Amino acid sequence: MSKKPAKPAKSKSSGSKAKPQMSANVAAILGLAGPAKKGAKNNTVATANGSPKIKQEWMKYYNILLELRERLRNQMAGLAKESAEQLAGYSLHMADSGTDNFDRDFALSLLSSDQDAVYEIEEALKRIERQTFGVCELTGKSIPKARLDAIPWTRFTVEAQMQLEKDGALRSRRLGSLGTVDSAGGIEIEDDSDDDKPVKESKD
DSSP states (O other), X not given: OOOOOOOOOOOOOTTSOOOOOOOOOHHHHHTOSOXXXXXXXXXXXXXXXXXXXXXXXXXXXXXXXXXXXXXXXXXXXXXXXXXXXXXXXOOOSHHHHHXXXXXXXXXXXXXXXXXXXXXXXXXXXXXXXXXXXXXXXXXXXXXXXXXXXXXXXXXXXXXXXXXXXXXTOEEEEEOGGGOEEEEEOOOOOOOOOXXXXXXXXXXX
16 A cells, blocks of 8 residues: 655635634643633633533632542552551461451541542532532532532531531541541431430439
8 A cells, every 4th residue: 555645735825814823721721810811701611631611610629629539549549558568467466466457447447438538529529510519409509618618528508517417317427637528318326315224213
């Protein structure tokens, strides 16, 4: 097979000017401050891979959540590696065995809470992509930006969260050094009231 030589580009007529091609900078791609064009009303920004489009007002939270997710994934990889190394050096002595078991269980519980946190962060990222971020899942009201600044993965307004906690339907999961994650679930809380305990009779 012989290759055909490339055709020379057709020259444009001298009467029309070619439009200069501009390259996008990182700030424009990430939705950071940049010069605004006249009449532009597009308030969404495409992510690095081109989809999905994110509202510019939520881009800050999107980047924060991506950073948190990456940090937690790195932390989880370190905990999993540490746990595997501890298992390899498992001691046969009973005293050492108890300490080893405690250390391994502690590392695994941290790993589990980190997995919960990654799940909540990924759900928040999906809400941003679906453009439902910042809306309380219980009441449908807007979540104040101050709350989103403090807990960017939150699903509820403060009032809705307090109501869920009061009703016993909300449980809080630890995020280690990152704080807590809120999730709604049908969890029943056992009542440890004094009704079940026998009452001591006092001698008068």
